[in-house]
Amino acid sequence: MNTSLHVVCPHCAAVNRLPATKTGAAPNCGKCGLALFTGKPLNVGTANLEHHLQRDDLPLLVDFWAPWCAPCRMMAPVFEQAARELEPQIRLLKVDTEAEPALAARYGIRSIPTLALFSDGREIARHAGAVDLGTLKRWLQGQLHKI
Numbered sequence: 001m002n003t004s005l006h007v008v009c010p011h012c013a014a015v016n017r018l019p020a021t022k023t024g025a026a027p028n029c030g031k032c033g034l035a036l037f038t039g040k041p042l043n044v045g046t047a048n049l050e051h052h053l054q055r056d057d058l059p060l061l062v063d064f065w066a067p068w069c070a071p072c073r074m075m076a077p078v079f080e081q082a083a084r085e086l087e088p089q090i091r092l093l094k095v096d097t098e099a100e101p102a103l104a105a106r107y108g109i110r111s112i113p114t115l116a117l118f119s120d121g122r123e124i125a126r127h128a129g130a131v132d133l134g135t136l137k138r139w140l141q142g143q144l145h146k147i
Contacts, residue, residue, distance in 0.1 A: 005057040008091075009034070010042045015055045023088040039084040041092040046103050049095060053121045058091045059147055060118040061140070064109045066098040071130040072113045078133050085133075090140070115139075119147045 005023065007016050014031035027036045041063065044052065052060055063079050065072035083092040097104035097112055107116065107123070117125040117140070125143040 006055055007036050007058060007088075008052050008056045009036055010038055013048065013051055037088045039087055041079055041083045041094045044093045044095060045100055049093065049103065052091065052093060053118055056091060058088070059144065060091050060093055061086075062093045062095055062116045062118065064095050064097050064104060064107070064114040064116065065112050066096060068098065069112050075113045075130040078131065078136060081133050082136055085137075086140070090144075117143050 003021070004017050004019050007018050007023075007027075008014070009016060009029040009032060011034045012029060012032040014029055016027070016030050016036060018027055018036070023037070028034060029036055042048075044062075049062070061082075063072075063075070065075070067073075079092060079094070086092065095103055097109055111128045113128075113130055115127045115131075115136075116123050124146050125139075127139055131139065
């Protein structure tokens with residue numbers, strides 16, 4: 001039985017092996033010494049997203065957004081609050097589709113904001129449109145049983 005998780009450091013991208021029982025104990029990265037869980041969404045590009053998808057054992061919730069999008073800007077504080085409440089059970093990532101159009105095309109992002117939930121490197125659920133925190137948490141709860 002696997003009792004450890006691989007967790008990608010949000011600061012240096014090192015992969016840390018962490019006992020599953022220690023995720024809530026404010027663990028630090030073994031390479032850079034900084035906190036593995038910051039309670040903030042992590043802005044990622046193509047390389048960082050792929051690294052997280054391939055190496056992170058945590059479920060990943062990715063917000064595909066753009067700076068010019070009003071609903072995306074309305075959703076930003078909700079996503080920030082979700083990161084504070086949901087880490088370390090879920091890692092929250094943000095992809096700026098304006099800066100990463102190829103990444104948005106690769107994942108078939110047709111409208112923004114779009115939330116995509118990944119587990120073990122594969123997408124398991126998607127939600128398009130801005131939501132409030134309660135709706136986001138209910139949607140996630142309904143999806144996490146698939147993992």
